[in-house]
Amino acid sequence: MTNKVERHPARPIYPTPAGLVASIDSEGKPNIMSVAEIFNLSIGDPVWIGISIREATYTHGLIKERGEFTVNLPTAAMLKKVLGCGSCSGRDGIDKFEKYDLTALPAKHVAPPIIAECPMNLECKVVGFHPVGDHDLFIGEVLVEHIDEDALDAEGQPDNVKLDPLLLLRGGFWRMGTKI
C-alpha cells in the first residue's frame, strides 16, 4: 500500500463544475460572474443549489440586493468566454455580454437574464445566506430549468456528451471523459 503524505489543504475537493452566474443591478443592467463551482444541496423537493462567493465581488452585492440570480452551465468549448467573464468586473462598467459575445435572454420568473449560449440555465431565488469562512454561501431555489433542445437525446433526456460540461481542477480546465 502506498504511503500517505500530509499536506496543508487548499480547495481540496476536485474536480468541480464551473458556471456563469448572471445577476442584475437596480437599473436593470445584467452582469456575469464566472464561478469555479456550483453544487446541489436539496435535490428533489425543493430543488436548491448553492454558490459560494467572496463578499468583495460585484455579483455578491447584486445578488444580496435583488435576491435572484441565474446559473448558466457552459460547455467546455466556451472556456474562453468563461475565463473572460472571470477576468474583469461589472463594477468597472464593463458589459460582459457585449465584450464576450454572450446573449441575454429574458428569464421567466426572475429579473436576471439567462445566457443563451449555455446549454443549461437555472432560474434561482435566494432562500438562504450563510457566511462560510472566506466566502459567503448563497442558497438558491431553482424555479425552472431551461435546456437547449439540441442537447436532448432521442428520449428527450439531457445528453451528457452534448452538454459537454466544463470542469475545474487545481487551476486547470478539463473535459468530461467516458462513462464507466
Place this chain on the structure above:
Amino acid sequence: MTNKVERHPARPIYPTPAGLVASIDSEGKPNIMSVAEIFNLSIGDPVWIGISIREATYTHGLIKERGEFTVNLPTAAMLKKVLGCGSCSGRDGIDKFEKYDLTALPAKHVAPPIIAECPMNLECKVVGFHPVGDHDLFIGEVLVEHIDEDALDAEGQPDNVKLDPLLLLRGGFWRMGTKI
C-alpha cells in the same frame, strides 16, 4: 440559435465529485457512506467543505453526535466499492470496511478513520449545520489532507490523472477527460 426547452429541475448541477464519508459511533465502530457530491465552501483561510446528507441516514446521526468525519475521494477504479457502500446501511450492523475490502487508517486529529484505498483523505471537524430542503448541510473545517505519495507528480504536486476522480452525472458514473 437553438431553442430552449423548459423542464422541472431535479439535482440540476452536473457532474459532481463523488466521495466516501467516514464517521464513527459512540463505541468506536467506524462507518462509511457514499455521497454523490462534496463541495468547497471556503477555499483558503479557513478551508471548509460541505456535504449535504439526508436526515434519515445513519451517517447523519453519527456526524451530528461526534462532530467529526473524514472525506475520502475514491478513484474511478473504485466504483464497485463506492456503489457497495451506498447500497447498505451501517445501521444494520454491516461493517462496510470488511464487506468492501477497505482499510481504516487512524486519522491524526479526528476519531473517524481515513480510508487507505482512497488517494485523497480529508480530516474534518463540523463547524456549521444548516437544514437545506430535503437534506441537511454539514460544513466541515479541513484540518489536514493526506494524499497518496504515488499520486504526486515529480514536483510533489497532486497528479490529476493518477487521482482519477469519480464523477456522478445523472445517475451514471464517469471518468475525467482531457485537460483543455
